[in-house]
Amino acid sequence: MTEVPKESADRDPAERSLNFIEQLVEEDLAAGKNGGRVHTRFPPEPNGYLHIGHAKSICLNFGLADKYGGQTNLRFDDTNPVTEDVEYVDSIKADVRWLGFEWENEFYASDYFDQLYEFAEKLIQDGLAYVDDSTAEQIAAQKGTPTEPGTNSPYRDRPVAENLDLFRRMKAGEFPDGTKVLRAKVDMASPNMHLRDPLMYRIKHAHHHRTGDKWCIYPMYDFAHGQSDAIEHITHSLCTLEFVVHRPLYDWFIEKLDIFPSQQIEFARLNLTYTVMSKRKLLQLVNEGHVSGWDDPRMPTISGLRRRGYTPSSIREFCDRIGIARRENLIDVGLLEFCIREELNKTAPRVMAVLDEKPLKVVLTNYPADKTETLRIENNPEDPAAGERDVPFSREVWIEREDFMENPPKKFFRLFPGGMVRLKGAYIIKCDEVMKDDAGEVTELRCTYIPESRSGSDTSGINVKGTIHWVSVPHAVEAEVRLYDRLLTVEDPSEGDFKAFINPNSLQVVRGLVEPSLKNIKTDAQEGRIQFMRKGYFCLDPDTTADKLIFNRTVTLKDSWAKEQKKG
Numbered sequence: 001m002t003e004v005p006k007e008s009a010d011r012d013p014a015e016r017s018l019n020f021i022e023q024l025v026e027e028d029l030a031a032g033k034n035g036g037r038v039h040t041r042f043p044p045e046p047n048g049y050l051h052i053g054h055a056k057s058i059c060l061n062f063g064l065a066d067k068y069g070g071q072t073n074l075r076f077d078d079t080n081p082v083t084e085d086v087e088y089v090d091s092i093k094a095d096v097r098w099l100g101f102e103w104e105n106e107f108y109a110s111d112y113f114d115q116l117y118e119f120a121e122k123l124i125q126d127g128l129a130y131v132d133d134s135t136a137e138q139i140a141a142q143k144g145t146p147t148e149p150g151t152n153s154p155y156r157d158r159p160v161a162e163n164l165d166l167f168r169r170m171k172a173g174e175f176p177d178g179t180k181v182l183r184a185k186v187d188m189a190s191p192n193m194h195l196r197d198p199l200m201y202r203i204k205h206a207h208h209h210r211t212g213d214k215w216c217i218y219p220m221y222d223f224a225h226g227q228s229d230a231i232e233h234i235t236h237s238l239c240t241l242e243f244v245v246h247r248p249l250y251d252w253f254i255e256k257l258d259i260f261p262s263q264q265i266e267f268a269r270l271n272l273t274y275t276v277m278s279k280r281k282l283l284q285l286v287n288e289g290h291v292s293g294w295d296d297p298r299m300p301t302i303s304g305l306r307r308r309g310y311t312p313s314s315i316r317e318f319c320d321r322i323g324i325a326r327r328e329n330l331i332d333v334g335l336l337e338f339c340i341r342e343e344l345n346k347t348a349p350r351v352m353a354v355l356d357e358k359p360l361k362v363v364l365t366n367y368p369a370d371k372t373e374t375l376r377i378e379n380n381p382e383d384p385a386a387g388e389r390d391v392p393f394s395r396e397v398w399i400e401r402e403d404f405m406e407n408p409p410k411k412f413f414r415l416f417p418g419g420m421v422r423l424k425g426a427y428i429i430k431c432d433e434v435m436k437d438d439a440g441e442v443t444e445l446r447c448t449y450i451p452e453s454r455s456g457s458d459t460s461g462i463n464v465k466g467t468i469h470w471v472s473v474p475h476a477v478e479a480e481v482r483l484y485d486r487l488l489t490v491e492d493p494s495e496g497d498f499k500a501f502i503n504p505n506s507l508q509v510v511r512g513l514v515e516p517s518l519k520n521i522k523t524d525a526q527e528g529r530i531q532f533m534r535k536g537y538f539c540l541d542p543d544t545t546a547d548k549l550i551f552n553r554t555v556t557l558k559d560s561w562a563k564e565q566k567k568g
Contacts, residue, residue, distance in 0.1 A: 019324040021060070021265055025068060025236060028263075034235040038070030041234050042096070042103070043225070045077040046088035046209075048279040049294040049301045050095045052315070052336070053270040059319040060267070061238055062101040073232055074103035078110050079224050081208040089209070091294070095302040100312045105232075109224045110210045112231055116219050117171065119227055119257050120182060120200055124163045128256055129200060130156055131166040132183050139181070142188070143196045150188035150196040170203055173216045177203050184223075186252060194249050198222055226250040229262035237262045240269035241328060268325040273333045274486040275300045276498050290502060291487070297552050298487040298506050308484060309529050309539030309554030314340040330492060337555045344529060344537045344554070349379040349386060352424060352469040353514040353532040353551075355481050359398040360442065361473060364429065364449045367395040372474075375455070377425035389517050393426050396473035398513050403468045404445060406434060413466035415445065421466040424533060428453035428462055469533045471513045479549035481512035482541065518549060529554070 018026065029036055040061040044054060065072040074096060078084050096103065109116075123129035132139065132155045144150035158166075170180055182201035190196055200223040205216045226249075229237045239246075244266045254261055276282065277300055285291045285299070294301050297308035305315065318339040322331050372394045379386040399415070408416040415421050420430045427449040435444035453460040485508075488501045514532075521528055521540055528540040536557050541550040 020326060021064065021236070021238065021267060021324055022067070024265060025064065028235070029068065034233075037233075037235055038065055038068040039073070039233060039235045040065045040070065040238060041073040041075050041229065041232065043075045043077050043109075043228070044092050045080070045083075046085065046092060047080065047083040048088060048283060049091050049303055051277050051279075051282065051300045051302065052272065052275075052305065052318075053277045053300075054095075055099060055302060055315050056270045056319045056322070057238070057240075058096055058099055058101060059316055060324060062103075064236070064238075070235075071104035072101070073105045073107055073234070075107040075228060075232070076109065077221065077224065077228075078108050078208070078210065079218050079221065081204060081206040081218065084209055086209050091303060095306075098302070098306060098312055099315060107228075107232065108210060109219070109228050110208065112224070112228055113211060113215055113219070115231060116224060116227055119253075119259075120167065120219075120223070121164065123184065123200075123256060124167060124182075125160060126256065127160060128185050129182055130158050130163050130185055131170070132156075132181050133179065134181075136178070139183075139199075143193060144188075146191070146193060149190075152188055153183070153197065156185065156197070167201075170201070170217050171215075173205070175203055177205055179203065182217075184249075184253070186249070192245055192248055194222070194245050195252070198249060222246055222249050223253065226253050226262060226264070227257070227259065229264075230254055230257075230259040233260050234262045237264045239264055239266050241266050241326075242269070266326075268328050270322065271328060271330045272300065272336070273330055273491045274488045274493070275333060276488070276493055281498055284499070285487075288499075290499070297482070297484045307539075307542065308552055309344075309537060310340050311343060311529070314343045317343070333486065334559055337559065341537065341555050341557075344531065346382050347380070348529050348531045348537055349389070350381070350531045350533050351389075351515050351518060352391070352471055353479070353481070353512050353518075353535065353538075354398045354400050354469070354471050354476075355483075355510050355512050355532070355535060356398075356400045356402075357511050358401060359513060360401050360404055360445060362397050362399055362429070362445045362447055362470070364395050364397075365432070365446050366448045369395050371395065372472075375425050377455075391425060391515055391517065392472045392475040394472045394474055397423065397470040398473055398476060399445075399468055399470050401442075404431075404442065406442065413464075414468055415447075415466070420462070420464045421468050422453070422455070422464050424467050424469045425455050426470070427451070427455075428458075428460060428464055471515060475516050476513040477516050477519055477549065479512040479514050479518070479551055481510050481538070481551045481553070483508040483510060483553045512549075512551065514549065514551075531557075 042058055042061045062072045132153050134153055142151050142153055181199050183197045184200050186195045188196045199220045201217045201219055204218050247264045250264050291299055295303035295307045297304055318336045372392055375391045375393050376388045377391050378388050403414045405416050415431050417431050420428055422428050429447040429449045431445055431447050433446040434442055437443050450460050485506050487506045489503045490501045493501045531537050537554040538551040539554055541552045544550045
C-alpha cells in the first residue's frame with residue numbers, strides 16, 4: 001500500500017513525537033550506557049552512486065548524532081575490490097556534503113584489514129573458525145533449507161594448527177580464487193540460515209583502490225561490519241530491516257572476540273513509488289543506455305536529483321516527513337515532488353518561456369514598429385523582497401500555440417478570434433485576424449493592444465478572465481528544454497522485469513524561447529532554479545554553454561501524473 005505521511009506543512013519538528021530509535025537512544029542515555037555517548041556511522045559501499053534511500057540513512061545517522069550531541073563517522077565498506085572505485089568514493093563524499101552534513105572521521109573498512117585478519121586468527125585459535133575447501137555449490141548444499149538443518153562440512157573439524165597454516169597461506173597468495181574460504185563455526189542446525197557457518201573470508205586476487213595488491217583475501221560484509229563498528233566504538237549501528245536476520249551473527253562475533261559491544265538497530269528502508277533503488281538495477285539502467293548516466297535527472301540518485309533541480313533542504317524535509325518506521329512501506333513519490341514544489345514556490349523567480357516547436361507569432365498592429373519598452377515585472381509574488389526585473393516588450397511577441405483556439409469551447413479563457421486576454425505584466429490585447437498558410441495551419445495572429453491597459457497602471461476599465469505568458473520576438477533567447485517525467489510507469493516495479501515498465505515519455509526535448517534575463521543565470525546555484533510561468537519549475541543544466549541554454553524540468557506546477565493515470 002502506498003503511504004503519504006500527513007504531517008502538517010508548518011509543524012514544529014521539536015513537537016513531533018520521538019521515533020523508536022530516538023526512544024532507544026534516550027533510554028541508553030538515561031541508563032548511562034556508553035558513557036552517555038552517541039556515535040553513529042554512515043557506511044556505504046563505494047560501488048555506485050548514492051540514491052534517495054541513502055539520503056534517508058544519511059539524515060537519520062547525522063541527524064541523530066546532532067540531536068544528542070554526538071558524532072558520525074563516514075566509513076566506506078570497501079571489502080570487494082572488483083566492484084569498487086575511487087569515482088564512487090568521491091561522489092559519495094560530495095553527496096553527503098551537498099546534503100548539508102560533515103562527518104567527524106573518514107574511515108574505510110580497508111583501514112582495518114590487518115586488525116580484521118588478527119580477529120580471524122583469534123577465532124581460528126579458539127576453535128571457532130576453519131578453512132573450507134568446499135566449492136560454492138557444495139557450501140550452499142551444506143547449508144540446508146529454512147525448514148531443514150544443514151550438514152557439517154567435511155573440513156569443519158580440521159585441527160587448529162592446520163587451519164592457521166592454510167589461512168596464512170591463503171593470505172600469502174598460494175591458492176587460486178574460489179579454492180578455499182574461511183568459515184565461522186557457529187551452528188549448522190540453527191533456524192537462522194546466517195548462523196550456519198557463514199563465510200568470513202574469500203580469495204580474490206584483485207587490485208584494491210586503496211591497499212593495492214597487498215591483500216588477496218578479503219573479509220565478507222558480515223565479518224567486517226560489526227568489527228568495524230566495534231573498532232570505532234559506534235554506539236548505535238543503524239541498518240535497514242533486511243539486516244535483522246544478520247544481527248545474531250553481528251552479536252556472536254562481538255561476543256566471541258570480546259570487543260566493544262556496538263548495538264545494531266534496524267529500521268525500514270525507503271521504498272518509493274515509480275522508482276527502483278537497487279544499485280544493481282540502477283547500474284543496469286546506466287550500462288544499458290536507458291539513461292545518460294548516474295546523474296541523469298530521471299535517476300533517484302542524489303546526483304540525479306541535484307541535476308534535476310532538487311535542493312538539499314527539500315530532500316531533508318522529505319526524509320523528515322516520511323519518518324522512521326519498523327515496518328516496510330511504499331512511500332508516494334508525490335510527497336518528494338511536493339517538498340521541492342513547496343520550497344520552489346517560495347524561492348524560485350517567475351520568468352516567461354514559450355515551450356513550443358511551432359510557437360504562434362502575435363503582431364500588435366497598432367503598436368509602433370520601432371518601439372521597445374521595458375516592463376517591470378515582479379520576480380516572485382510569494383516573496384516581495386525578491387524585487388522586480390526588466391522585461392522587454394515589442395510589437396511582435398511569441399505565445400504558445402495551445403493558448404489560441406480558432407473554435408474554442410465554453411470557458412476557454414485564452415485567445416480566440418474576437419477574444420481578449422492580458423499578456424502577463426503587459427497589456428490587454430484583442431485578436432482581430434487569423435493568418436494561415438496554404439495547408440490551413442494558423443501561422444500568425446494580428447491583434448490590437450489597449451494602450452491604457454498596461455499592468456500596474458490600467459485605466460482601461462476592461463476586465464478579462466485570461467492571462468497568458470509571452471516572449472518578445474526580437475529579444476527571445478533560444479533554449480533547449482528537457483521535460484523529465486517519472487522513469488517507470490507502475491507504482492511498484494518490484495514484480496517482474498522492471499525494464500518492461502520504462503516510461504517511453506520520461507524525457508521529451510522541446511524548443512524554448514525565453515526571456516533575455518535568463519542569459520546570465522548560473523548553473524548549480526539558487527538563481528539557476530526558476531519557474532517558467534504556467535509550466536513548472538526548471539533549473540539550468542550543467543550542459544549549458546555560452547552559446548546554448550539548457551533547462552531541466554524539476555517538477556510540474558501541480559501533480560499532473562495522477563490526473564493522467566486516471567485518464568488512462
